[in-house]
Amino acid sequence: MTSQNxxxxxxxxxxEDAKARKEGLNALYGTAVMRGTQALLSTAPSLLQNQIAxxxxxxxxxxxxxxxxxxxxxxxxxxxxxxxxxDRSKFPRxxxxxxxxxxxxxxxxxxxxxxxxxxxSPIGAEFEFAVNVALNVEAAILRIHDGRIMxxxxxxxxxLGSVKCEEATLFARANKPIVLxxxxxxxQGIAVPWPKELALTSSxxxx
Amino acid sequence: MAEHLRGVFWVCLAAVLSAxxxxxxxxxxxxxxxxxxLAIKPEGDVKDYRMVPxxxxxxxxxxxxxxxxxxxxxxxxxxxxxxxDERAELAQCRTACAANAKCGNFTYVRPxxxxxxxxxxxxxxxxxxxxxxxxxxxxxxxxxxxxxxxxVENEAPKPEVVFVSPxxxxxxxxINVDSRRNGRSLFAGEQSxxxxxxxxxxxxxxxxxxxxxxxxKDRVWANIEALDVNGRVFKRSGTWIxxxxxxxxxxxxxxxxxIGAVRITTRDPGAVRVDGIDFVRAxxxxxxxxxxxxxEAIDAAEADIPPPEPEFTAEAFPLPARAQARMQTKDVAExxxxxxxxxxxxxxxQHVTVAELPADGSQDATITIPIAPAEAQPVEAQPVEAVPTxxxxxxxxxxQQPPELPLLAAAGAAVFLLxxxxxxxxxYRRRTLARLTTNILTDGRxxxxxxxxxxxxxxxxxxxxxxxxxxxxRQTTITITPDGAAA
Numbered sequence: 001m002t003s004q005n006x007x008x009x010x011x012x013x014x015x016e017d018a019k020a021r022k023e024g025l026n027a028l029y030g031t032a033v034m035r036g037t038q039a040l041l042s043t044a045p046s047l048l049q050n051q052i053a054x055x056x057x058x059x060x061x062x063x064x065x066x067x068x069x070x071x072x073x074x075x076x077x078x079x080x081x082x083x084x085x086x087d088r089s090k091f092p093r094x095x096x097x098x099x100x101x102x103x104x105x106x107x108x109x110x111x112x113x114x115x116x117x118x119x120x121s122p123i124g125a126e127f128e129f130a131v132n133v134a135l136n137v138e139a140a141i142l143r144i145h146d147g148r149i150m151x152x153x154x155x156x157x158x159x160l161g162s163v164k165c166e167e168a169t170l171f172a173r174a175n176k177p178i179v180l181x182x183x184x185x186x187x188q189g190i191a192v193p194w195p196k197e198l199a200l201t202s203s204x205x206x207x
Numbered sequence: 208m209a210e211h212l213r214g215v216f217w218v219c220l221a222a223v224l225s226a227x228x229x230x231x232x233x234x235x236x237x238x239x240x241x242x243x244x245l246a247i248k249p250e251g252d253v254k255d256y257r258m259v260p261x262x263x264x265x266x267x268x269x270x271x272x273x274x275x276x277x278x279x280x281x282x283x284x285x286x287x288x289x290x291x292d293e294r295a296e297l298a299q300c301r302t303a304c305a306a307n308a309k310c311g312n313f314t315y316v317r318p319x320x321x322x323x324x325x326x327x328x329x330x331x332x333x334x335x336x337x338x339x340x341x342x343x344x345x346x347x348x349x350x351x352x353x354x355x356x357x358x359v360e361n362e363a364p365k366p367e368v369v370f371v372s373p374x375x376x377x378x379x380x381x382i383n384v385d386s387r388r389n390g391r392s393l394f395a396g397e398q399s400x401x402x403x404x405x406x407x408x409x410x411x412x413x414x415x416x417x418x419x420x421x422x423x424k425d426r427v428w429a430n431i432e433a434l435d436v437n438g439r440v441f442k443r444s445g446t447w448i449x450x451x452x453x454x455x456x457x458x459x460x461x462x463x464x465x466i467g468a469v470r471i472t473t474r475d476p477g478a479v480r481v482d483g484i485d486f487v488r489a490x491x492x493x494x495x496x497x498x499x500x501x502x503e504a505i506d507a508a509e510a511d512i513p514p515p516e517p518e519f520t521a522e523a524f525p526l527p528a529r530a531q532a533r534m535q536t537k538d539v540a541e542x543x544x545x546x547x548x549x550x551x552x553x554x555x556x557q558h559v560t561v562a563e564l565p566a567d568g569s570q571d572a573t574i575t576i577p578i579a580p581a582e583a584q585p586v587e588a589q590p591v592e593a594v595p596t597x598x599x600x601x602x603x604x605x606x607q608q609p610p611e612l613p614l615l616a617a618a619g620a621a622v623f624l625l626x627x628x629x630x631x632x633x634x635y636r637r638r639t640l641a642r643l644t645t646n647i648l649t650d651g652r653x654x655x656x657x658x659x660x661x662x663x664x665x666x667x668x669x670x671x672x673x674x675x676x677x678x679x680x681r682q683t684t685i686t687i688t689p690d691g692a693a694a
């Protein structure tokens with residue numbers, strides 16, 4: 001069983017690519033929040049002025065260190081059809097269920113926020129980013145046991161996405177295949193949330 | 208009678224008083240009055256100066272300050288002054304006084320702590336020349352008065368002759384060497400002149416070698432300077448003279464006949480004595496047209512014996528004892544007895560005509576060295592070899608600083624400065640960047656927006672394990688129930 005935690009959104013968006021980062025920095029300089037922060041640091045040493053964008057990018061790097069598998073599991077757990085396996089009367093504990101998902105698409109959006117600090121004091125407005133990820137999964141078979149997703153078998157997966165700050169796109173990815181292990185193991189298993197948890201987190205739409 | 212005596216008494220008293228007043232007046236007149244003060248401003252090459260008027264009866268401080276301000280300044284604002292050359296500045300004063308018809312005497316004031324430039328006070332006629340007193344400066348206004356004979360216009364300048372006598376041996380002596388041939392001048396015993404002394408050749412020579420001997424108990428550093436025909440020093444060197452009683456050779460050599468004079472000085476006057484000086488010219492001239500005093504002896508006994516091979520002699524290699532002069536002695540005896548043949552204390556120089564004081568016992572005399580027959584030194588009878596290279600082989604200072612040391616010191620200082628600058632820059636950069644941080648308020652994962660859309664229905668298969676597969680199990684049965692079917 002190969003490790004499925006190596007692939008994160010950093011690799012998804014080619015964050016380590018120098019050209020991509022340079023383009024992202026240039027796009028970041030054009031945002032209003034960056035200009036405002038630079039204006040506040042106009043009297044600071046030039047070394048600090050030139051370091052703001054780099055510092056933001058380094059912090060964004062931490063925000064994008066999200067395993068892609070987490071995006072998949074977060075989406076699967078929102079599937080309404082899985083909550084039936086929580087009924088012990090119908091699905092005893094010793095039974096194993098292979099729940100097959102056909103071709104489906106997963107949309108995930110999360111919004112990290114950053115704050116520039118100068119001498120331990122916040123300066124300027126918060127930097128808010130919008131990370132959009134869209135994954136197309138050909139098929140997925142979830143092994144469920146005792147109300148927990150133990151492992152999953154994946155078909156072909158492809159994805160596209162973007163990282164935006166205000167209206168500026170810092171990083172973008174076209175629809176390309178994603179190399180994931182065929183079988184994902186989740187150790188002790190991912191618990192299928194009860195219906196009330198589903199209402200708090202997301203809205204699921206089923207065909 | 209009493210009145211007569213009283214009158215005589217008053218006359219004598221008046222005479223004494225008048226004599227005293229005249230004496231003071233004479234001193235005053237002898238002292239002379241300043242009529243021009245010149246500042247000796249270093250300008251140009253090492254020995255070049257410019258005499259700038261800075262006052263008449265006394266130094267005008269404003270003019271003097273202007274001269275000082277016109278001097279080049281260092282980076283720290285101080286005046287850049289050449290190393291003090293008192294002899295050169297005295298020469299400037301002497302020249303300025305000689306060029307001025309009103310000048311009869313001058314006073315040279317050395318530079319001091321508050322006075323970076325020396326000055327010359329030109330004075331009117333000085334009837335009573337003062338003694339030469341070159342004292343140590345006490346940085347107060349202690350002038351040094353140099354005596355000069357009155358300058359008479361339209362009169363041919365007299366040759367510079369410095370009085371030499373046993374009583375004033377410590378003065379700087381000048382000895383003229385009249386010979387136009389290669390030869391040697393020897394001095395015997397107490398006749399040996401002590402330093403400081405200058406040997407001036409009427410015809411410049413290519414090689415000059417002096418035999419010097421220390422007179423004290425400690426070794427002595429002797430400065431040797433070679434001067435050209437214009438009196439400019441073109442070579443300066445020195446050597447230690449051991450106090451072993453032996454004569455040590457000091458050699459100055461040039462490629463061509465460039466040496467017009469050789470000057471030997473020591474820190475303490477009279478610390479060394481010169482027993483003789485050899486000189487060789489690269490292109491020997493013809494014989495002298497005018498016969499000298501002992502012409503017969505010289506013509507008969509003199510042979511153009513070249514000096515020995517020039518050798519560098521340090522204090523560790525003293526000269527051997529002088530050999531007996533046999534052949535020359537015989538020749539000298541056959542031709543004519545040398546006049547005033549005084550017995551010499553040192554045996555090797557007994558039969559050689561040496562420079563000597565006049566027999567009339569006069570204290571002051573001008574010494575002119577005639578050609579003395581060279582000693583019969585078989586070892587020294589070697590042909591003169593032309594000096595191949597223009598290298599003056601004088602001893603060098605024993606503590607010669609390697610030329611690479613200043614470069615290494617400069618390179619080390621540059622590396623240190625660059626390293627320090629780099630370290631400071633690194634620390635500054637690190638400290639500055641540490642001021643700026645970026646905090647992640649939220650990574651957004653706590654409230655993600657996730658949706659899953661599919662167009663196909665889900666399917667499931669249920670697996671029920673009826674019997675565990677153990678070692679004792681007869682069989683393991685697995686029942687697969689499709690979704691929707693009865694178990």
